[in-house]
Amino acid sequence: MLKEVNQGLNPIKPVDTAFRRFSIAPMLDWTDRHCRTFHRKLTKHTVLYTEMVTTGAILFGRGDYLHFNEHEQPVALQLGGSDPEALAKCAKLAQERGYNEVNLNVGCPSDRVQNGRFGACLMAEPKLVAECVSAMKAQVDIPVTLKTRIGIDEQDSYEFLCDFIDTTHKVGCDDYIIHARKAWLNGLSPKENREVPPLDYERVYQLKKDYPQLHISINGGIKTLTDSVTHLEQLDGVMMGREAYANPFLLAQVDHLIYGAETINPITRHELVRDMYDYFEREMALGANFWHIARHMLGIFQGMPGARAFRRYLSENGHKKDADIQTMEKALSFVPE
Known part of the structure; x- marks a missing residue:
């Protein structure tokens, strides 16, 4: 939460x-x-x-x-x-x-x-x-x-x-x-x-x-x-x-x-990342590069335990030709849910 x-x-x-x-x-x-x-x-x-x-x-x-x-x-x-x-x-x-x-x-x-x-x-x-x-x-x-x-x-x-x-x-x-x-x-x-x-x-x-x-x-x-x-x-x-x-x-x-919504968005960081998977798959099927999407997500665990390891793994492996959803899942494993 x-x-x-x-x-x-x-x-x-x-x-x-x-x-x-x-x-x-x-x-x-x-x-x-x-x-x-x-x-x-x-x-x-x-x-x-x-x-x-x-x-x-x-x-x-x-x-x-x-x-x-x-x-x-x-x-x-x-x-x-x-x-x-x-x-x-x-x-x-x-x-x-x-x-x-x-x-x-x-x-x-x-x-x-x-x-x-x-x-x-x-x-x-x-x-x-x-x-x-x-x-x-x-x-x-x-x-x-x-x-x-x-x-x-x-x-x-x-x-x-x-x-x-x-x-x-x-x-x-x-x-x-x-x-x-x-x-x-x-x-x-x-x-x-x-x-x-x-x-x-x-x-x-x-x-x-x-x-x-x-x-x-x-x-x-x-x-x-x-x-x-x-x-x-x-x-x-x-x-x-x-x-x-x-x-x-x-x-x-x-x-x-700022806009007066009754509650704060309840999504967790891990849920947010996984909520992007459909977009990853759709865009990559059209020719998009995994890293071009993933790079914008490097800061999602800012200030959290495991954030540095998440960024390091994603930065080192997200550029590879075979990078995909499993690359992101591995990066997520460094951050406690």
Whole structure:
């Protein structure tokens, strides 16, 4: 049974999931459809995001970059790009495919993203971002949202942030996910940009006070549901990133604590892993690699006896050509039920 407890928190009253009170951040190479399937086993209401997908990949790539499974819903597509026409086409395709939301990345600071003229560098071009938002909103009825930072480089004043919000809000954007750190476009790696610039939650709180009509979600450094509930006392939504990936079992409490479900999801860790077996078999029959699914499950026993042995065995054997359900069963044997 679940060992996590309420920690004295009272669950927030139920709300429409369209308000996106809790979500898992788009993370490149992590939040693919296999990961989202795994997370959906733990929480019905959390909004799940795709990895960032560029407009070029969608419009000119050979693969199907918009594919997702219906059981992943509610799921949002995060787009990378800065050409309004291309973004509008991709947004329309996303709505046709059944996505619940289209989010524009205005927060990633990597060199590759900057070279493509999208991500965090777009904060310096609020009028262009507004054109992109306007073009997308003209094509879809689903929400068009922005995920951004509180600033970039030396442009990190509150006035700079408000100017960005004002400019993009004028064209109809009313839903923002704010990573509460600024980004350094030069000199820091993407990993360092997630850790070195200090968090400034108060700035995001102030933004909500000054723009009460906007839906403001916060992102950055959020590691517990206790912290999430605290943020929701002042904001509309919380987006959790790497902690949700590294310690996914905390998601079993989200529907109760954040969305007001009467009870915590009663599934155990072992049951959760085995509940994925049908998905493994179905996907592998279609050509999927065992490890591509299993890698997202390495953190399921975080903090439990046997967790290290589970991770080690799965990491050492999950890559092998003959890896299958029995490989997972062997890994499970290192963790007491």
